[in-house]
Amino acid sequence: xxxxxxxxxxxxxxxxxxxxxxxxxxxxxxxxxxxxxxxxxxxxxxxxxxxxxxxxxxxxxxxxxxxxxxxxxxxxxxxxxxxxxxxxxxxxxxxxxxxxxx
Amino acid sequence: xxxxxxxxxxxxxxxxxxxxxxxxxxxxxxxxxxxxxxxxxxxxxxxxxxxxxxxxxxxxxxxxxxxxxxxxxxxxxxxxxxxxxxxxxxxxxxxxxxxxxxxxxxxxxxxxxxxxxxxxxxxxxxxxxxxxxxxxxxxxxxxxxxxxxxxxxxxxxxxxxxxxxxxxxxxxxxxxxxxxxxxxxxxxxxxxxxxxxxxxxxxxxxxxxxxxxxxxxxxxxxxxxxxxxxxxxxxxxxxxxxxxxxxxxxxxxxxxxxxxxxxxxxxxxxxxxxxxxxxxxxxxxxxxxxxxxxxxxxxxxxxxxxxxxxxxxxxxxxxxxxxxxxxxxxxxxxxxxxxxxxxxxxxxxxxxxxxxxxxxxxxxxxxxxxxxxxxxxxxxxxxxxxxxxxxxxxxxxxxxxxxxxxxxxxxxxxxxxxxxxxxxxxxxxxxxxxxxxxxxxxxxxxxxxxxxxxxxxxxxxxxxxxxxxxxxxxxxxxxxxxxx
Numbered sequence: 001x002x003x004x005x006x007x008x009x010x011x012x013x014x015x016x017x018x019x020x021x022x023x024x025x026x027x028x029x030x031x032x033x034x035x036x037x038x039x040x041x042x043x044x045x046x047x048x049x050x051x052x053x054x055x056x057x058x059x060x061x062x063x064x065x066x067x068x069x070x071x072x073x074x075x076x077x078x079x080x081x082x083x084x085x086x087x088x089x090x091x092x093x094x095x096x097x098x099x100x101x102x
Numbered sequence: 103x104x105x106x107x108x109x110x111x112x113x114x115x116x117x118x119x120x121x122x123x124x125x126x127x128x129x130x131x132x133x134x135x136x137x138x139x140x141x142x143x144x145x146x147x148x149x150x151x152x153x154x155x156x157x158x159x160x161x162x163x164x165x166x167x168x169x170x171x172x173x174x175x176x177x178x179x180x181x182x183x184x185x186x187x188x189x190x191x192x193x194x195x196x197x198x199x200x201x202x203x204x205x206x207x208x209x210x211x212x213x214x215x216x217x218x219x220x221x222x223x224x225x226x227x228x229x230x231x232x233x234x235x236x237x238x239x240x241x242x243x244x245x246x247x248x249x250x251x252x253x254x255x256x257x258x259x260x261x262x263x264x265x266x267x268x269x270x271x272x273x274x275x276x277x278x279x280x281x282x283x284x285x286x287x288x289x290x291x292x293x294x295x296x297x298x299x300x301x302x303x304x305x306x307x308x309x310x311x312x313x314x315x316x317x318x319x320x321x322x323x324x325x326x327x328x329x330x331x332x333x334x335x336x337x338x339x340x341x342x343x344x345x346x347x348x349x350x351x352x353x354x355x356x357x358x359x360x361x362x363x364x365x366x367x368x369x370x371x372x373x374x375x376x377x378x379x380x381x382x383x384x385x386x387x388x389x390x391x392x393x394x395x396x397x398x399x400x401x402x403x404x405x406x407x408x409x410x411x412x413x414x415x416x417x418x419x420x421x422x423x424x425x426x427x428x429x430x431x432x433x434x435x436x437x438x439x440x441x442x443x444x445x446x447x448x449x450x451x452x453x454x455x456x457x458x459x460x461x462x463x464x465x466x467x468x469x470x471x472x473x474x475x476x477x478x479x480x481x482x483x484x485x486x487x488x489x490x491x492x493x494x495x496x497x498x499x500x501x502x503x504x505x506x507x508x509x510x511x512x513x514x515x516x517x518x519x520x521x522x523x524x525x526x527x528x529x530x531x532x533x534x535x536x537x538x539x540x541x542x543x544x545x546x547x548x549x550x551x552x553x554x555x556x557x558x559x560x561x562x563x564x565x566x567x568x569x570x571x572x573x574x575x576x577x578x579x580x581x582x583x584x585x586x
Contacts, residue, residue, distance in 0.1 A: 039276035046283035055290035063234055070241050081264045088258045097262050100335040
């Protein structure tokens, strides 16, 4: 069987769903960050697959490099924020960090 | 091989945001590496110079209509007028933050350059005619905004606001990327021109999915119901100057991005997204207003009120004509002055120990600080939409464009919502002018920069309200070439 566009899209979708599930269910802030990374990479799989099999040309591959760069920048800022949270709250459980209420 | 043209149009179109970004970098490097550590005031002025350079470039280019980088980056009336909104709100934020952050014990010089980086991102968003550029603009803006929300590191509220903003913002980015992938796969392009050209032959399911994902992602940035859950907490927890920038600059950038994307790139799909936006607009303004009614904290009340205003703006987007596009842009212009002003007054009330931003803290303010109470009254009346202030013209032209296009129910619901909003804005005015103050007078400091910014906001609120036609004509004309 030839591996085609749809196979990649299914893998991408599975990774996307796994990432969204992780973000929504994890209470550990680092776990949430890892879920975000999964979703970013699922989008990357789609870009590369469309670039390889679709009509979009090289754009998709270039875009995936942009996304990788963004993921690095976002992780740096995210981890810094989580570190700040740990210093203030002595926990990185996102549900316990909830002092702002109306 | 991809050909990247680089001529005069390209230089001109990147000049405004590049100058701001370079100004930010110079200010940042200088704040770090100068022989003697510079004071915050000098870093602030240096950052203002960067904004001024961007402003000069924007004003010099006013009137030009050029597509650059193969039509993926726009230099037109919309991007230039949006630049004015971003630059003015950033500049006023810097003035308002001066003294305010120090009195809270925040001596972070990086605050000022970060505001410039966020502004550069907003300017990219306002000019993007390609989903990839839009994405880059959003990230440049958001990454700076996450840090800004948490700039008060010793305050648990500020740190918590940064975490919430970051997690939900990063999540929204994921939806954005997946939505862009849907359009890229379906039409083979990410530029608005390419997407328009490829829409006809694209599979419909992918397009609908893509529109839904983009609405979710941009809805998060613009704080549209049901993606607004983060807004009150983040706006309340962040230092007030940052809240002002988030509720004006970030929201305005999101709306310029939404307007250009849907009216231009996805214009042929308008029957699909107009219905979504109609429902979301009504939901957003109603939820924002109803929750604002029960807030005892004025900062949190303004956060909900900014959600309501997002609903009014979205109503303009839903109408989708060039008149409505112009009205949205004018609304952003008016909204910037009055919202910055209202947050500025809250900044003025805060002292080092206490923010003093509960409704009870504003009681009897007219006796203690009549000028401040007067300015706040003007901003609140303008937010309510009382003529002849700026807020009235903004709302009026959105309603007018809705009626003009036959969207009567949307117009009626918008007006009804403004009536609800009057209740909680007037409650603050009544507290300031007709109630007796509680407790001792706080030890207010005099802050000349903040006073200047408040004066500018007041003058802007009144002047735009009295003479809106120039801006309105410019904005409508700018959108005439976009809505095809």
